[in-house]
Amino acid sequence: MQQVNTQHLRNYPKKPKQVYLFGTCIVDSFFPDSGMDAIELLEREGIEVIYPQGQSCCGQPAYNSGYKDEAKAVALAQVRQFPLDIPVVVISGSCGGMMRHHYLDLLGDSVGENAEINNFCQRVFEFTEFLVNVLRLKPIDQGPNERVALHTSCAARREMGVHITGNKLISQLANVELVLHDYESECCGFGGTFAVKHADISAAMVADKSKNLVASDVVRYVSADHGCMMNINGALDYQNESLRGEHIASYLLNRIKGKATKAVL
Amino acid sequence: MKQFNEEESKYAASAKAFRANVTRDLGNEELRSNFRGAMDYLMGKRKSAFSLADELEALREQCKLIKQRCLVKLPHLLEQLEDKLETNGIKVHWAETITEANEIIAQLIAQKNGKTVVKGKSMVSEETALNDYLEERNVECLESDMGEYIVQLAKQHPSHIIMPAIHQNKQQVAQLFADNIDGFEYSTDVDTLIQQGRTILRDKFCQADVGISGVNFAVAETGTLCLVENEGNGRMCTTIPDLHIAITGIEKVVEHLSDVPPLLSLLTRSATGQAISTYFNMISSPRKTGEKDGPKEVHLVLLDNGRSQAFADEELRQTLQCIRCGACMNHCPVYTRIGGHAYGTVYPGPIGKIISPHMLGLDATSNLPTASTLCGACGEVCPVKIPIPKILLRLREESVKPKSDQPQIMQGQGAGRSNVEALIWKAWAQVHESPKLYALSMWGLTRFRFLMPKKLGGWTSVRTAPKPAATTLHEQIKAKQAKQDKQLKNGQG
Numbered sequence: 001m002q003q004v005n006t007q008h009l010r011n012y013p014k015k016p017k018q019v020y021l022f023g024t025c026i027v028d029s030f031f032p033d034s035g036m037d038a039i040e041l042l043e044r045e046g047i048e049v050i051y052p053q054g055q056s057c058c059g060q061p062a063y064n065s066g067y068k069d070e071a072k073a074v075a076l077a078q079v080r081q082f083p084l085d086i087p088v089v090v091i092s093g094s095c096g097g098m099m100r101h102h103y104l105d106l107l108g109d110s111v112g113e114n115a116e117i118n119n120f121c122q123r124v125f126e127f128t129e130f131l132v133n134v135l136r137l138k139p140i141d142q143g144p145n146e147r148v149a150l151h152t153s154c155a156a157r158r159e160m161g162v163h164i165t166g167n168k169l170i171s172q173l174a175n176v177e178l179v180l181h182d183y184e185s186e187c188c189g190f191g192g193t194f195a196v197k198h199a200d201i202s203a204a205m206v207a208d209k210s211k212n213l214v215a216s217d218v219v220r221y222v223s224a225d226h227g228c229m230m231n232i233n234g235a236l237d238y239q240n241e242s243l244r245g246e247h248i249a250s251y252l253l254n255r256i257k258g259k260a261t262k263a264v265l
Numbered sequence: 266m267k268q269f270n271e272e273e274s275k276y277a278a279s280a281k282a283f284r285a286n287v288t289r290d291l292g293n294e295e296l297r298s299n300f301r302g303a304m305d306y307l308m309g310k311r312k313s314a315f316s317l318a319d320e321l322e323a324l325r326e327q328c329k330l331i332k333q334r335c336l337v338k339l340p341h342l343l344e345q346l347e348d349k350l351e352t353n354g355i356k357v358h359w360a361e362t363i364t365e366a367n368e369i370i371a372q373l374i375a376q377k378n379g380k381t382v383v384k385g386k387s388m389v390s391e392e393t394a395l396n397d398y399l400e401e402r403n404v405e406c407l408e409s410d411m412g413e414y415i416v417q418l419a420k421q422h423p424s425h426i427i428m429p430a431i432h433q434n435k436q437q438v439a440q441l442f443a444d445n446i447d448g449f450e451y452s453t454d455v456d457t458l459i460q461q462g463r464t465i466l467r468d469k470f471c472q473a474d475v476g477i478s479g480v481n482f483a484v485a486e487t488g489t490l491c492l493v494e495n496e497g498n499g500r501m502c503t504t505i506p507d508l509h510i511a512i513t514g515i516e517k518v519v520e521h522l523s524d525v526p527p528l529l530s531l532l533t534r535s536a537t538g539q540a541i542s543t544y545f546n547m548i549s550s551p552r553k554t555g556e557k558d559g560p561k562e563v564h565l566v567l568l569d570n571g572r573s574q575a576f577a578d579e580e581l582r583q584t585l586q587c588i589r590c591g592a593c594m595n596h597c598p599v600y601t602r603i604g605g606h607a608y609g610t611v612y613p614g615p616i617g618k619i620i621s622p623h624m625l626g627l628d629a630t631s632n633l634p635t636a637s638t639l640c641g642a643c644g645e646v647c648p649v650k651i652p653i654p655k656i657l658l659r660l661r662e663e664s665v666k667p668k669s670d671q672p673q674i675m676q677g678q679g680a681g682r683s684n685v686e687a688l689i690w691k692a693w694a695q696v697h698e699s700p701k702l703y704a705l706s707m708w709g710l711t712r713f714r715f716l717m718p719k720k721l722g723g724w725t726s727v728r729t730a731p732k733p734a735a736t737t738l739h740e741q742i743k744a745k746q747a748k749q750d751k752q753l754k755n756g757q758g
Contacts, residue, residue: 023738029710032738051742054700062690066661070694077698154640187598191638198636199723204291204602234728
């Protein structure tokens with residue numbers, strides 16, 4: 001049974017000429033290639049990508065730790081970096097969920113101008129959501145035959161519907177078999193500071209997630225969230241497993257270009 | 266500030282032991298396999314009970330609104346409930362604390378010179394540790410729900426609010442029976458085990474002086490106590506002994522009788538995947554003149570125990586919408602791993618994390634709200650749409666609040682605050698709200714990435730450490746643009 005989540009139902013704009021990219025702090029510092037690949041993919045579709053250099057982090061780490069004032073300051077600083085009335089494409093479902101669903105709650109009262117925040121939230125799109133529902137991307141697969149799994153972050157799944165759009169994109173790749181792994185919808189155990197504060201519970205969760213991914217006998221798994229992948233890939237590397245996850249932007253781009261994909265950690 | 270007495274302190278101490286409990290139970294492979302298997306089974310049952318997604322959504326919305334309406338009117342509905350129950354001949358008692366509740370019940374039993382009690386399943390009586398309290402006063406209490414019976418025999422507490430003995434497999438139960446029941450021959454046949462339990466309980470129902478039960482819905486408009494159960498033990502407890510005492514939390518009151526069917530339908534399907542429970546009892550009075558059975562006296566004890574603290578705050582009030590189905594724990598990846606006992610609280614799992622701080626204070630429970638990835642599975646399945654992840658965030662916020670002279674919203678707020686952590690977040694915010702400081706910090710992180718430690722506390726106990734990139738995305742984009750600008754300029758030139 002598919003859970004119905006009305007949060008996903010929204011009106012999508014026509015294909016724009018320009019978009020903003022929100023790169024996220026994890027991609028910025030650890031996985032910039034995924035960001036560059038996302039930009040290339042968008043540019044191939046004839047879209048100009050604007051990347052405001054003043055952006056940093058969505059504020060989620062502080063927000064999830066109960067430090068609302070600190071989260072507020074950082075969130076407001078982001079909103080101010082994206083003034084034009086064009087889509088803000090976020091290459092992480094969990095940061096996208098933060099900016100789309102939690103900013104109004106977090107910033108609503110402090111700004112006086114709720115309209116500004118509301119307008120911003122309405123312009124936020126998760127990357128795969130944007131590819132499927134706004135660009136209506138039909139990727140032409142030039143890569144070899146292979147089996148892959150899809151891991152969807154929990155925030156992406158429940159706040160942004162990425163399990164639907166991510167699935168749709170991979171399913172369109174003619175030479176790729178999308179394999180459903182056991183407990184596919186279960187959390188990988190990252191949860192930001194949870195992985196540090198409750199390291200042993202997190203360890204038990206990522207042990208199961210990595211085990212199930214390995215058991216699905218795929219050449220790689222794909223995800224739209226580098227937070228989860230930092231967790232799962234780190235565990236796979238520790239276990240000396242060769243399986244790795246790759247950001248869906250890089251994966252799609254490489255399939256379209258017919259290039260062999262590379263493992264990231 | 267509320268002072269804890271002996272019983273309350275016992276619970277507070279057990280909640281404080283969360284971390285040690287987690288380490289203990291994560292290492293118990295049999296326990297973990299029992300929980301994983303049972304939770305998979307329960308998730309499957311629920312899924313098959315809701316085949317139509319639209320119908321489920323409509324019912325959840327309807328039931329959320331019912332519970333919210335009843336909570337808005339809670340003080341009024343409680344008065345109405347008391348009036349109606351008293352008119353029907355059911356005596357109502359109010360208990361602010363668990364000790365008050367226990368005292369009331371002990372007195373009622375003493376007045377009838379009661380020596381033996383049979384109990385139907387009641388989590389609120391677990392909350393008050395009623396069995397211990399009565400045993401100390403030489404009143405024998407026997408749990409009559411099969412799961413509760415097993416747990417009592419094993420001298421344990423329930424690990425799940427619907428399936429108290431879910432942490433045990435049938436081999437463990439068979440061994441427990443063989444060790445504790447005279448004449449029982451070891452068997453892992455489930456029917457044999459249940460028959461054994463039922464035979465012992467049958468005699469006890471007939472001998473007991475008092476029956477104690479919980480309540481699922483207390484209807485204000487009619488003064489009716491509704492009890493949902495599958496084994497018939499609830500009916501026996503509430504009809505055979507001369508004295509029936511029901512105990513429940515104040516949030517169980519609903520306004521109309523017509524509120525019950527949709528709630529019941531969601532409760533049984535969310536809990537066990539049943540379209541309807543085997544028994545549904547509606548208790549509206551003691552035995553009337555001319556009636557052949559039923560208790561001669563019926564009492565209801567309404568317990569607060571921190572619920573009014575949750576009620577006072579609009580966001581936290583949603584905690585009280587809970588109808589105790591257990592779906593949140595069945596779907597929780599943390600509960601599935603650590604099991605119910607690790608929480609150290611009467612109510613485990615996601616609902617336990619948000620209700621226990623009101624009962625025990627945030628100081629005793631500050632580890633609970635943080636022990637979640639905020640994955641949202643609980644909120645997704647909650648039949649009355651309690652935004653559990655959002656409430657967990659709120660509790661984290663209350664937990665790290667600086668000390669102030671303002672009146673406290675929650676007992677023990679600020680207990681989870683560490684000055685070091687507060688300073689780190691302050692610095693973090695300063696860096697991330699300033700493009701210049703952020704660029705500088707990222708430059709440092711990437712240029713000095715060789716300094717990244719190989720060991721990062723708990724993170725690297727099961728993972729390798731992540732390695733910062735050589736250059737940031739900011740820099741790569743800047744370089745790309747510079748190159749494009751140059752090409753453009755050369756092309757024009």
